[in-house]
Amino acid sequence: MVLATSCLALPTIASAAAGMQSCVQIRDDQRRLACYDQISGRAPELEPLAKAKTPNKTAKPAASDTAARKPMQVTTAGAKQADFNEAALTASESSASMFDRAWSFEPDSDRYLIKLYRPNYLNPVRYQSRTNDKPFDPLFNAFDTADGDLDKVEVAFQISFKTRVWATDDRRFGVWFAYTQQSFWQVYNGDISSPFRDTNYVPELKVAWQPQWSFGGFDWRLLSLGYTHESNGRSDPISRSWDRLVAEIGLEKDNFALLIRPWIRIDDSSSDKDNPDITDYYGYGDITAVYKWRGHSFTLMGRGNPAEEKGAVRASWMTPKLIGPLRGYVVGFSGYGDTLIDYNFRQNTISIGVALNDVLDR
Secondary structure, X not given: OHHHXXXXXXXXXXXXXXXXXXXXXXXXXXXXXXXXXXXHOXXXXXXOOOOOOOOOOOOOOOHHHHHXXXXXXXXXXXXXXXHHHHHHHHHHHHHOOHHHHHHOOOOOOOOOEEXXXXXXXXXXXXXXXXXXXXXXXXXXXXXXXOOOOOOOEEEEEEEEEEEEEEEOOOOOEEEEEEEEEEEEEXXXXXXXXXXXXXXXXXXXXXXXXXXXXXXXXXXXXXXXXEEEEEEOOOOOOOOOEEEEEEEEEEEEEOOEEEEEEEEEEOOOOOOOOOOOOHHHHHEOEEEEEEEEEOOEEEEEEEEEXXXXXXXXXXXXXXXXXXXXXXXXXXXXXXXXXXXXXXXXXXXXXXXXXXXXOOOOOO
C-alpha cells in the first residue's frame, strides 16, 4: 500500500518540478511568487465571508457548498500539471521582456519561425519639404522627358520580416535571416507616369544572443552581430549601395528600451564609386529609444557624423490597434538620408498611415 502511494506521488512531484522550472523564467517578483504559491498548493488569502443573518453557529455546511469545494481539493496529477503550465505561461507572457518577445528567446518558442522585423507600414501621405530631382535627371533625359519634377507628396511603404534558421535548445542563441524593402512611390504625380522614386532593399544575416545581464538599472537582453547589404537596385548614375558589419545592443527597463547599433563599412574599392562619402552623412551607428505606454509606442532615432556636422533624427508614434491588427502610424524625419538615394540630401518629412508592428513587437 505504501509503495502504491509512493508511485502515485511521483507524477505529482515531477509535475511540480516542471512547474518550478517555468516559474524561474518569470522576471516580475510578484508574478513569480504567485506561480510558486500555486505550485505548492498554497491558496491566496481571501476576504472573510459575510456572516449569515441567522446566528446559528453550529449549522453544518450545505451539501452544495461541500460539493463545490471538492474539485479544488481533489485533482489528478495531469490536471495539476495543466494548471501549473497555464499559470506559468500567462505570468511569463505578462512579464517577459520586449526583446525576449521580439527575438523569441523564450525556452518554449519554436526553433524555426518567421516574425515581423522592422516596422511594416503603409503611409498614403508622405510630405517632403524639398525634393531631390537631380539623381533622376539622367534617367529623364534618356527617355526624352520634358518635365522631371517630383511631387512633394507621395506614398511610402515598408515590408520587413525575419526568420530564425537555427537556435540552441534554450533558444538564447540563434541564427537569423532578415529582409526589409522600403519604397517611395510618386503615385499622385501623373505628369511623369507615377514612378517609384526609390526602393531600398536590405537583406541581413545575423546571430542573436540573450545576455541576461543587468547594470545601472537596465537589463541587457540582446546582443547581435550581422552582415547587412543595402541597395536601391539601380545602375549608374543613380545607383546607391553599401555593405556593413552591424552590431546591435538591446537594453531595457520596464516599458523603456534602447537599441544601440554601431557599424563598420566593408565595401570594396569598386563599390565606393556609388557613394564613397556615405559615412559622412550616416555616420558609424545609430541609437533608437522605444517607449510603450497603454498600447502606444513612441520611438526616437538619432544618427550622424559629429565630425562632419551631418546627421538625422526620426521620431514616430504608433497608436493602439484600431482595426484588426492595424495601428495608426505617424513619422517625422529631419536630416540626411531618409531614403538611400537622398543620403547626401537634407530635407524634412512627415508621413501618416497605418502599421502592423514597431521594432519590438512580436
